[in-house]
Amino acid sequence: MPNADDIAWFKQQFSTQINAGLTGTPFDVDMLTAIACQETGEVWPILRKKLPVDRVVALCVGDTIDFQGPGKGRQAFPRTKDALLAVPNGDEMFDVARKALDDMSVFIKSYQGAASNPNKFCHGYGVFQRDIQFFKDDPDYFLQRRYENFPDTLAQCLGELKRGLAKRGFQNRTSLTDFEFATVAIAYNRGSYNADKGLKQGFFDGEKFYGERIFDFVTLSRSVGAAAASAAPLMAGRYVVMARGGLKLRGGPGTNFDAERTLSAGAELNVIASPGIDPAWAHVDLEGDGLLDGFVFASFLAPVGANGQGNAPAPN
Template sequence: MALEEDIRWFKQQFLSKIEKAVQGTPFKPDLLVAIAVQETGYIWRNLYKRMPVSDVLTLCVGDTIDSPKRSAFPKTKAELLSVSNGDKMFSIARKSLELMATYIRGYESSVSNPDKFCHGFGIFQYDLQFFLENPDYFLQKQWYSFDNCLQLCIRELKQALRRVYGNGKAELTDKEMVYVAIAYNRGRVNFNLGFKQGYFDGTKYYGQYIWDYLQTSKSILVREQFMRAVWFEIFRKEENGNAYPVIAGMNGDKCVKLFELKSRSIAELKHIFEGDPWAATFVVAPKDKPIPTPVPEEDIRQKVLDIAVREASKGRSHAPGNEIDVLVLDPLRPIMVELGHLGAGQKDDFYNWCAAWVTYVCRSANIKIPDRYKTFWASVALVDSWRDMGKRTGAWFPKGTRSPKPGDIVCFNWDGDADLDHIGIVRGSEPGAVLTCEGNKNNSEGLFTRNLSVVDGFLDIEILASQLT
């Protein structure tokens, strides 16, 4: 489901930072997730599959409500312009609105009004009413940094906590966290109204949304949560002449699980740990040997996607001897010379540099892409080589047999003949289209949107990587 996917992405990107930030507070990470979904989820959920995280953060702006519905500073453009640096702030807030509105629908009327501008900045929406006391956050565009946004959100939540429950509240139930979030949104809480408080969109109140998102977030465990615990032996308990290991699963300096392996059979241990998600990293070792430090399984799909987006976003063009030429083609020139597809002294001859670019990305993710797959007649610098490799490894899925997944490799056929024409890496999908990272569209890298009608098929990156180990 879309909401679960959005929350999973958010946790994959930011959970470790949130967990660190809430230490020593009664707030749970899922509360911060719920607030981010409610405040700006309608923005970032439409962007994260097609652009880098840094670009997503810059576009997390909103709230164009002004007088008479707005009571906090600045109620109008004139009020903002009346204060020191107000003209600079208006320019920033106006340009931010225009940029965000190019990606997010629903702001057309605001953009058409030259007096409209954004009042909320950052993924947790720090309001422009604080411009007078914290102008640098806005003027220096500090909301571009998740760390800055998180720091301010925690500070605002602490203030809301004191307003709702006073000082000394060390623990919060889910219900109590929702009331703190309501105070974060509207400044105060009326317990008699329950969750029907805060911003109302015509369907639900802010508090009701926070409760729903909080429960959904709690149900989603990302791989990072399973993998972060490292299991190791902390001491051996001597009893009746025998030494029994006592092992702990540690999250930094925090013990998340502690087990004494006394009189436990392997079958018992298996039963215990199969029902415990933290046991994803547990290794059973003989009692006379130390518990080995586990190596977490790598999320190859996410790694390929991250590298592809990072490289494609550079927008480099190819020319003989330049950066792209050296990075993607030089490693494949020896095999092309060997096959007679490239003269030893030539720099621009037989190749598809889009295929060489995909090779470079996959190899950067430590996938063992060969120079030439088995007996295929050409090197992996040819797009057709990838379809052949996909079919022979079981990684090939013709168009229509499976939906594309981020990190997959996509092959294109412009004219429907036997030969493939282009290749890229999937970063997302839309109805009738696939979002891609590519080398060599009009001789440049980039992030693009392609119609599914020109897709020939996909290579599942996880299957491919597993077969090439």
């Protein structure tokens, strides 16, 4: 399960992007961090120590439980491999789902048993876990592997949480208590909330229910202060892009600024010292002429080594 160090890392990497998406909602970074801890907390705390951030996000998949009878195991579509193969593009989706399991299980030992069964595949996708039951309604999200992009998986999570707000009658609220948020998360997890049961609702892991875990994770996340979670600004100097799919150059320090172009993996640039700028972002000069070209997300940069090649950043 994620600990305080894991949560500090998560905030370092994603707080800026999360905050950009929270406008007009009663949620905060600690609440979204709690969802990530509960949904994929068995995956990213391990991956973060071995892989660059973009790869960590891409491998945040899970849930291989199949139908085991009425009221047991998976009840939603697709209950089994055969059920998935029976729908349009189901064979293509199975290939995606199976590869996701194979790739993730290389690093997560608890999934290696499932990976040894050729009929098993992942049912949950993205840091915040969008369920494969939505494949029928939104096949492109899964087939195009949009869950591998943090802003996309965040947007899906916020959409589901907003539906949870409506089910709780909180859609006009500008703030929530942590208990109220946990009840919204229960609706996010199971589709409804029963006030008589309090937080003892949602998936039961053998010790606690989903609602209880969410409340605990929010509490833990709030204990990780801003100082511990703040990314240190990059020193001025020469850096290389380490994002496998490229890195967006934006007009300002935030995802709310338009992307002007995408810098390819391996591209080199100069980081310019810019006091007062959010340290999660780097102010860069692409041409080496002292002129500023825009901002990139700092976590995807690594110092250029003496041999001119980038050195992968050490995990936090």
